[in-house]
Amino acid sequence: MQAVVLREYGPPENLKWETVPTPEPQAGEALLRVGAVSVDLFQMEFRSGRALKIELPRIMGNGPAGEVAKLGPGAEGVAPGQRVVVCNNVSCGMCKYCRIGRETLCAGLNNHRGGMIGAHRNGGYAEYVTVPARNLLPLPESVSYEQACLIPNTIGPVVKACTGRARIRAGESVLIVGAGGGMGIHAVQAARACGGRVIAAIRSERKSQAVRDSGADVVLSTSQSSWPEEVRRRTDGWGADVVLDFVASGDTLKASLAALAPAGRLVIMGFFPRGSVLETPTWVFTEEREITGNRSAGRQDVAESVALIQNGRIKPLVSKIFPLKEAVQAHRAFEAGEITGRAVLVP
Ligand SMILES: [Zn+2]
Numbered sequence: 001m002q003a004v005v006l007r008e009y010g011p012p013e014n015l016k017w018e019t020v021p022t023p024e025p026q027a028g029e030a031l032l033r034v035g036a037v038s039v040d041l042f043q044m045e046f047r048s049g050r051a052l053k054i055e056l057p058r059i060m061g062n063g064p065a066g067e068v069a070k071l072g073p074g075a076e077g078v079a080p081g082q083r084v085v086v087c088n089n090v091s092c093g094m095c096k097y098c099r100i101g102r103e104t105l106c107a108g109l110n111n112h113r114g115g116m117i118g119a120h121r122n123g124g125y126a127e128y129v130t131v132p133a134r135n136l137l138p139l140p141e142s143v144s145y146e147q148a149c150l151i152p153n154t155i156g157p158v159v160k161a162c163t164g165r166a167r168i169r170a171g172e173s174v175l176i177v178g179a180g181g182g183m184g185i186h187a188v189q190a191a192r193a194c195g196g197r198v199i200a201a202i203r204s205e206r207k208s209q210a211v212r213d214s215g216a217d218v219v220l221s222t223s224q225s226s227w228p229e230e231v232r233r234r235t236d237g238w239g240a241d242v243v244l245d246f247v248a249s250g251d252t253l254k255a256s257l258a259a260l261a262p263a264g265r266l267v268i269m270g271f272f273p274r275g276s277v278l279e280t281p282t283w284v285f286t287e288e289r290e291i292t293g294n295r296s297a298g299r300q301d302v303a304e305s306v307a308l309i310q311n312g313r314i315k316p317l318v319s320k321i322f323p324l325k326e327a328v329q330a331h332r333a334f335e336a337g338e339i340t341g342r343a344v345l346v347p
Helices: 041-048 151-165 182-193 205-213 227-233 250-258 299-310 324-335
Strands: 002-006 015-019 029-039 065-071 083-086 128-132 136-138 173-177 197-202 218-221 240-245 260-268 290-293 318-323 342-346
Touching: 002 324, 015 324, 029 083, 029 324, 041 324, 083 151, 136 299, 151 182, 151 240, 151 260, 151 299, 173 182, 173 250, 182 197, 182 205, 182 240, 197 205, 197 227, 205 218, 218 227, 227 250, 240 250, 250 260, 318 324, 324 342
Parallel strands: 173 197, 173 240, 197 218, 240 260, 260 290, 318 342
Antiparallel strands: 002 015, 029 065, 029 128, 029 342, 065 083, 083 136
16 A cells, blocks of 8 residues: 655654555454544654654554445444544553543553554554554544544544533633644634634734634634733623633733633643643632643543534634645745645545
């Protein structure tokens, strides 16, 4: 089969188009014919060697969508020919957190027993990939592969943040910091789907119209130093009931806390440590504010996201589709900030 192989951490050019053996599904696994796989920030960090240090070569590509081609011995729950999307965490199913439905905190995610598809084990930058059959969720005909591949690592995590970590209720004000990014712009939609009134904070004016089109009621520029006060002004002086901070730098975290209402929930969505220190003011105590984080999406979040797309409440924003063999160009376009929403690779 054809695949994009990373043999050495570094720039986009290190993604090589190669002919490699088609994998055979082992016990409990399914062979997926990849229909589409999305391009995201984690992949930039992984390719460059900033995210994880794992022995290469590796076929990247978290959370692909496609069709079941073949089942390994004992694989159950799906059938050849079925359209599916791949939940990205290979969790153990046995530890304390897996047992309470918090498999994104699985103790096995960072060791040889589990991990992330597209990082700890091969992913969807290929014509075929083998994955544990229990990681597959069925897709309705109305959701395309190009749309579905945004679910595991973009739409699923923001749905989890809005419904689970932040518990957004109808009528609440929701500030989204970094709303112009691939996750942020889908968070605007997810917060709206929960009944929230969305205030979007963006760095680049270029994304302003797309953020409005996704349902933001107010769009503020973080280049104006007074933007946290503007959030207060737009919320009758109280501040936002929920803040989702996708940037999570020292500056934005400070501003996010300053814009948070009493009883408000701040959800930190940043992936990578950027040396930011969060000094918690006493009002976390005196006004019962909550600070929490949000990791990747679990199976439940992926299933909920499929339903939200199926009934039209979230529309996956795919601005560019590249043939898989142009993965280098797709990574360059991502790093140049040319992608609104997500770019998708199709084998
Ligand atoms: Zn576990």
